[in-house]
Amino acid sequence: MSKGSSLRRKMTNAAAGLALGFTAAMTLFPATANAWWNDEWQLRKKINIDVSATGANITDPIGTVPTLVRLHAGNFRFSLAKEDGSDLRFVATDDKTPLKHHIEKWDSLLGEALVWVSLPNVASGAKSDFWLYYGNKKAAAANDAKGTYDADTALVYHFNERGTPAIDSSVWANNAQSVGQAADGSLIGNGLRLDGRNIVTLPASPSLGMADGAPFTWSAWVKPAAMVPNSALFSRRDGGNGMVIGFDNGSPFIEVSNAAGTQRSGVGAPVAANSWHHLAVVAASGTVTIYLDGAPYATLNASLPALTGVARLGGDAPPPAAAAPVAPAADAAAPVADGTAPAVDAAAAPVAVAAMAGFVGDIDELQISKIARSPGFIKFASTEQGSDPTKLIAFSNDEETASWMSGHFAIILKSVTIDGWIVIVMLIVMAAASWIVTYDRVSYMKKQAGANDRFMKSFRKLADNLTALDRGEADENAAVLGSKLGEEEAQMVRASSLYRIYHVGAEQISHRFANNEMIRLNGASISAIRAALDSVFVKESQRLNKMMVVLTISISGGPFLGLLGTVVGVMITFAAIAESGDVNVNAIAPGIAAALVATVAGLLVAIPALFAYNYLVTRIGELTTDMQVFIDEFVTKMAEFYSTEAIVDHRQAAE
Incomplete structure (x- = not known):
C-alpha cells in the first residue's frame, strides 16, 4: 500500500471518528422539557385551561367535563402527526395519567381537527392544564368515544354522519332511528x-x-x-x-x-x-x-x-x-x-x-x-365549544424529546422533501471530499515547508561540491559521491521539493564527470541542466496543486446545487398549496423554510472550501517561489563551482 493511500485511509478513519463523536456528544444535550410521558412520542404541547377571573370567570363547580380541542394549522403541525391523527395522546397535568379522547373530525390536508377530551375534576375559578402528545408514526389508534363521557351521559350526537342515522358517542349506544x-x-x-x-x-x-x-x-x-x-x-x-x-x-x-x-x-x-x-x-x-x-x-x-x-x-x-x-x-x-x-x-x-x-x-x-349538570358545567361547555374559546383555552409552543434536533431547526428539517434530501446528500458528499482534500493539502505543505527549511540549511553550507548532499533515491542503499547527509537526515530531506530538484541537478552534474575528473561546464551544459531543473519544477508545481480542483468545484458548484434544491422545493410547495387551496402562511412557511435548507447546505459547502482554497493557494505560491529561487541559486553556484576558473583552481589545489 502506498504512503498516499495509507494517509487517506487514516484521514478518513479520523474524520469518521470525529463525526461519530460529534453526534454522540450532541445527543447528550438536555431536552426542552424535564419530564416526558413516553419517549416514543417526539412532540408535545401544553394546553392551558383558564376559568379564573382573568379567563372565562366560572365560579360555579364544574367537575369532569368533555372538552373540545380545536386543532388547526396555526396551533398544530399536522405534517408531523400520523395522517389519521391516531398518534394523538392526551395526558393530565401530572404528565403521567392518560386522558380519554376521541376524534370527531381529522383533515390533515386542510389542517383542521376536532378532538374531544375528558378533563377530570376541573376546578372553578382556577387555572389548569393538560398535555397533547403526537409525533409517533408507530402508534396505534386510541380513540375512546365511550370513555370520553361519563355514565350519566345518555346520548351524544356529533352529527358528522352523512346518509346514515346519527351515531351515539356515549356508552349507551342510543343511535337515531331516522336519517336527517x-x-x-x-x-x-x-x-x-x-x-x-x-x-x-x-x-x-x-x-x-x-x-x-x-x-x-x-x-x-x-x-x-x-x-x-x-x-x-x-x-x-x-x-x-x-x-x-x-x-x-x-x-x-x-x-x-x-x-x-x-x-x-x-x-x-x-x-x-x-x-x-x-x-x-x-x-x-x-x-x-x-x-x-x-x-x-x-x-x-x-x-x-x-x-x-x-x-x-x-x-x-x-x-x-x-x-x-x-x-x-x-x-x-x-x-x-x-x-x-x-x-x-x-x-x-x-x-x-x-x-x-x-x-x-x-x-x-x-x-x-x-343528571342535572351544574351551572359551571353549562357555562364551561358554552364558552369552550363556541366560536371564540380563547378566553378559556390556549395552546403553548411545541416541546420535543431529548435530541440535538430541536426547536425551529427540527421543524425545518422534518419538512424537507425527498428531492431536497437528495440534493443535501450530494452536498454532504461534496463537503466531505473538500474537507479531506483540505486536510491532505495542508498536511503535505506543512511537511514540505519543514523539509525545505532543513535542506536549505545544509545546501548553503556547500563550498565547492554541489553533489555532496545527494543521497540518491530512497531505494538506493549506497551514498552518492560521498554524501555528507546521514541516513536519518536524508530520509527527512527527501520529502522536500527542493531536494528533489537538487537531486536531478546533482545527477546532471555527475553524468558530466568522467572518472572523477574535473571538467568545465560551458554555457550549453548549464542551460541543459537548467532545463532539467525546470521540468522538475513543473512536476513539483503539479504535485502541490494536486486535487485542488475538488475545492474549486465545491466553491462554484455547491451554491448552484443548493439553489437547484431550493427552487425544486419551492415549486413543490406551491404546487401542493394550489392543490389543497390552503393559502395561509402556516401552510406555506414550513415548505419554503425546508426548501431553503438546500441553499444553506450549498453555502456551508462553499464557504469553508473558499477559505481553505485561498489559504492553500497562498501556501502553494510561497513554496513555488522557494523552488524558483532555489533553481536560480543552484544554477548560479553551479556556474561558480564548475566554470573554467574554478576548475583551474581545483587542479592547482590538487597538485
Missing part, C-alpha cells in the same frame, strides 16, 4: 339541518327513560333560520305526559305536560336568526332552568313527568285530545341591555294546547344527561 339532512360547515364540524317537516326520531331505550321528577339535562348548539312562532325543536310525549323544547318567534321555551295540565316557561328576549347559540335545559328539584349561551334565561316551577317513549328532533307529535287547556304563563320580564332576558319564573297557568310547528334551522352537538 347533513349541514356542512356547522359550528363544530358538520351539523343537522332541520326544515320543519322531516323529523329525526330517537329510540325509546331504557337509558333514555325518565322517571317522574327525575333530574335531566339537555343541551345543543342551535341556529334558527327564521322567527317561527311556537316551533318545536325537541319533544317527547307519553299519553298526557310530555316535554317540548322550542322557540317562539326566536325566544327559547320549555313546555311540560302532565295530568295537571301544560306549563310553559315565560318568553324572554329573542335570539337573532341565523346565529349560533348554546341552549341548555336543566331539571332538578321541581325547577326547570333554561340556559342561553351559558347564562340563565328562564325558569319554570315544574317537575318533568315520566317519559319512556320515542323522542323527536325537529318537530312534535299532535297533543292528546283529552289534554285540558290551561291559562297562559306570566309575562316575561323586559330584556336587559345585553339582549338577554333575566330569569323568568312561571307557575302553572291555563294555555290552549295546539300542535306545534317544526323547527327550521341547524342544530349541532346534542347531549342528553340523566
